[in-house]
Amino acid sequence: DxxxxxSPSSLSASVGDRVTITCRASQGIINYLAWYxxxxxxxxxxxxxxxxxxxxxxxxxFSGSGxxxxxxxxxxxxxxxxxATYSCQKYNSVPFTFGPGTKVDIK
Amino acid sequence: EVQLLESGGDLVQPGGSLRLSCAASGFxxxxxxxxxxxxxxxxxxxxxxxxxxxxxxxxxxxxxxxxFIISRDNSKNTLYLQMNSLRAEDTAxxxxxxxxxxxxxxxxxxxxxxxxxxxWGQGTTVTVSS
Numbered sequence: 001d002x003x004x005x006x007s008p009s010s011l012s013a014s015v016g017d018r019v020t021i022t023c024r025a026s027q028g029i030i031n032y033l034a035w036y037x038x039x040x041x042x043x044x045x046x047x048x049x050x051x052x053x054x055x056x057x058x059x060x061x062f063s064g065s066g067x068x069x070x071x072x073x074x075x076x077x078x079x080x081x082x083x084a085t086y087s088c089q090k091y092n093s094v095p096f097t098f099g100p101g102t103k104v105d106i107k
Numbered sequence: 108e109v110q111l112l113e114s115g116g117d118l119v120q121p122g123g124s125l126r127l128s129c130a131a132s133g134f135x136x137x138x139x140x141x142x143x144x145x146x147x148x149x150x151x152x153x154x155x156x157x158x159x160x161x162x163x164x165x166x167x168x169x170x171x172x173x174x175f176i177i178s179r180d181n182s183k184n185t186l187y188l189q190m191n192s193l194r195a196e197d198t199a200x201x202x203x204x205x206x207x208x209x210x211x212x213x214x215x216x217x218x219x220x221x222x223x224x225x226x227w228g229q230g231t232t233v234t235v236s237s
Contacts, residue, residue: 001169032215034208036152043227044144044152046206049217056223087152091208091215094157094166096142101151 002027004090004099012107019075021102023088028068032092035064035073037084038101044087048073080106109133109226111203116231123193123235129186129203129228137161137181140218142207143188145199146230153199156188157207171197193235200230 003026013019023033031051036044046055048064051071061076075082083106088099115127129141142157156167156177165177176189186203205219205226219226 032208034217038152043202043204043230045227046217046220046225049220055220055225085151089152089154089208091210091217093210093215095168096154096157096208098144098152098154 001095002029002090002092002097004088004097006086006088006099006102008102009100010103010105012105013078014107015078015080017078019078019082019104021073021086021104023066023071023073023099025069025071025090029090029092031067032090033064033066033071034089034091035062036087036089036098037082038087039084047086075104078104078106109205109222109224111205111226111228113201113203113228113231116201116233118234118236119193120237121194121235124189124191125193125233127188127190127201127203127231127233129188131184131186131205134205134222134226136179136184139205140164140207140209141179141186142204143177143186143201144204145197145201145233147196147199150199154208155201157209158186159209190233193233195235198233198235200232202230203228 033051035048038044052064085101087101112130143155174192209218
C-alpha cells in the first residue's frame with residue numbers, strides 16, 4: 001500500500017505568516033489528493049481536492065499544489081481561526097489513506 | 108437541511124460486536140457513495156470503509172477487513188457499519204461522511220460535492236475495553 005507522510009508534524013507561526021505543509025506519497029498518485037482541516041472535537045472539513053481545487057466556501061488564503069508524490073498546502077496569511085490539525089488523504093486507489101497530520105497553532 | 112446523524116457507539120468488550128448507524132437527510136442518499144472514517148484518541152484520521160450508492164462496490168482498510176461490514180438501506184436513508192471481533196485498537200470516534208473518495212473504472216474523485224457542501228456526521232464514540 002501507498003504510505004502518506006507529512007511534514008512538519010507541528011508548527012507554530014504568527015498571525016499573518018505564510019504557512020506551508022508538505023505531504024508526500026510513497027508512490028505516485030497523480031493529483032488524487034485532498035486536504036482536510038480538523039479542529040478539536042469536530043469532524044474533518046474538506047479544504048482542497050484534486051491537489052489544488054479549493055472546496056466551495058473555503059477562504060482563498062488556502063491553496064494546494066503538487067502532483068505525483070509531493071504536495072503542499074499553503075495558508076497565505078495565517079489567521080487565529082486556522083488553528084487546527086491539517087491532514088492529507090490520497091484517493092487514487094483503495095485504501096484511501098490519510099497522512100498523520102500537522103498541528104498548526106499561533107505563536 | 109443536509110445532515111448526517113450517527114448513532115450506536117457504546118462501550119463493548121474485546122471480541123464483541125456493535126452496529127453503527129448513520130441517518131441521512133436533506134439530500135438524495137441513494138445516489139451517493141458514503142464512507143466511515145475513525146479517529147482514535149489523540150491520533151490522526153483513519154479511513155475505514157466506503158460503499159457505492161447502489162450498495163455495491165464496498166472497500167475496507169486492511170485493519171478492519173474481515174471484521175467490519177459496511178452496508179446501506181436506501182429506503183431508510185441509512186448507512187451502517189457492522190463491527191465484529193472488536194479489539195482495543197478499534198476504540199475511536201467514528202464519523203460517517205458524504206464527502207467520499209470514489210474510483211470508477213476510469214478515474215477517481217471526491218464524491219458528494221455536487222451541491223458544494225462537504226458533509227460529515229458529528230461522530231459516535233466506540234470504546235472497546237474489558
